[in-house]
Amino acid sequence: MDAPAPPWASTPADSPLDTDSNTCSNAGMRWNEQEKVAGLFGVKGLVRSVRTPEFAGMTFHEVLAKSALNRVPKSSGMPFSWTINPYRGCSHACVYCFARSTHRYLDLDAGEDFDREVIVKVNAPEVLAAEVAKPKWSRELVALGTNTDPYQRAEGRYGLMPGIITALADHATPLSILTKGTLLRRDLPLLARAAEDVPVEIGMSIAVHDDTLQQAIEQGTPTTTARLATVRAAADLGFRVTVFIMPVLPKLTDSREHLDAALRAISEAGAHRVVYGALHLRPGAREWFFEWLGREHPELLPRYRRMYANSPYASREYRTWLRARIDPLIDRYGLRGSRDEDYGERGALGTRGDRSATGTSSIAIGAEGLPQLQAALF
Numbered sequence: 050m051d052a053p054a055p056p057w058a059s060t061p062a063d064s065p066l067d068t069d070s071n072t073c074s075n076a077g078m079r080w081n082e083q084e085k086v087a088g089l090f091g092v093k094g095l096v097r098s099v100r101t102p103e104f105a106g107m108t109f110h111e112v113l114a115k116s117a118l119n120r121v122p123k124s125s126g127m128p129f130s131w132t133i134n135p136y137r138g139c140s141h142a143c144v145y146c147f148a149r150s151t152h153r154y155l156d157l158d159a160g161e162d163f164d165r166e167v168i169v170k171v172n173a174p175e176v177l178a179a180e181v182a183k184p185k186w187s188r189e190l191v192a193l194g195t196n197t198d199p200y201q202r203a204e205g206r207y208g209l210m211p212g213i214i215t216a217l218a219d220h221a222t223p224l225s226i227l228t229k230g231t232l233l234r235r236d237l238p239l240l241a242r243a244a245e246d247v248p249v250e251i252g253m254s255i256a257v258h259d260d261t262l263q264q265a266i267e268q269g270t271p272t273t274t275a276r277l278a279t280v281r282a283a284a285d286l287g288f289r290v291t292v293f294i295m296p297v298l299p300k301l302t303d304s305r306e307h308l309d310a311a312l313r314a315i316s317e318a319g320a321h322r323v324v325y326g327a328l329h330l331r332p333g334a335r336e337w338f339f340e341w342l343g344r345e346h347p348e349l350l351p352r353y354r355r356m357y358a359n360s361p362y363a364s365r366e367y368r369t370w371l372r373a374r375i376d377p378l379i380d381r382y383g384l385r386g387s388r389d390e391d392y393g394e395r396g397a398l399g400t401r402g403d404r405s406a407t408g409t410s411s412i413a414i415g416a417e418g419l420p421q422l423q424a425a426l427f
């Protein structure tokens with residue numbers, strides 16, 4: 050399959066401090082912003098930093114990656130051995146995002162910088178094509194969307210995913226994609242063609258089914274309605290889509306009414322099954338989340354501080370309570386999926402086509418597996 054050339058391919062690689070001719074110049078940056086870019090000179094392969102009027106407030110730091118595939122340690126317990134993350138940082142800007150702390154490795158902060166300073170591996174499709182063409186390539190499942198979202202806004206500019214999907218499919222490599230991005234729809238025809246040759250798994254994360262709350266806590270994401278429509282579009286093409294209700298937010302999204310409405314909408318959108326898990330708050334996300342909660346729902350702050358005082362995880366009691374509340378609803382809407390699709394057996398998400406599975410089981414992500422799993426999934 051031929052993938053369209055990404056927009057950056059025809060753009061000359063300027064010096065790191067230059068920007069696109071049609072973007073703001075660095076001369077317009079405030080001093081602390083210039084320092085930020087200068088700090089990134091330590092990032093291997095940095096080509097340049099770009100701002101464009103279409104992405105106001107964002108800076109894209111384009112890097113040439115040496116490798117696109119990341120090996121997942123066996124000890125992680127993940128149901129996949131390889132991941133690809135074409136972007137670091139994420140404009141979806143979810144307040145609770147576990148990956149925030151990873152931006153600190155780049156001398157950027159885990160708050161606004163994570164949302165606005167996005168590293169783009171502009172050569173990821175080409176590097177990947179070379180990696181998977183090697184005779185020694187194992188052709189194991191490759192997971193996308195494990196750390197940051199591959200269909201975040203930057204993908205509209207850089208168009209890396211078609212080349213990545215094509216490279217994997219052309220080399221008999223199964224893939225899974227987890228996203229909140231409705232830009233996925235652009236690639237559904239390509240994914241459907243890929244699924245004729247390799248297993249393709251699609252997951253959509255839709256945790257908040259209250260428009261006001263969703264816009265407040267995931268302000269860079271497409272609406273819940275738009276994401277449900279994307280699930281429908283994928284289901285109509287034959288994909289068995291897994292929807293992730295993660296994180297469930299205590300006292301914000303765990304009412305019976307909210308969960309019932311969520312599961313009904315997910316079922317009506319044609320999803321195959323649901324995976325859920327309660328909020329956990331790692332350092333990085335934790336400070337950012339508490340700041341947001343204090344602003345938006347100060348009445349809940351003491352309760353959350355108590356709940357997450359000694360651990361990044363919701364308490365066992367809370368998780369047991371949540372399971373008792375949500376499992377019957379999952380059954381009611383027929384969203385348990387199939388036993389042979391569980392983590393550790395076949396993979397994380399629903400696969401297109403194979404309807405041979407039997408038995409039922411829902412998936413609740415327990416605290417023990419949560420750090421790694423959430424890290425892997427979002």
Ligand code: SF4
Nearest residue numbers: 139141142143146197
């Ligand atoms: S939770 Fe996912 S979509 Fe949201 S900011 Fe993090 S990586 Fe992006």
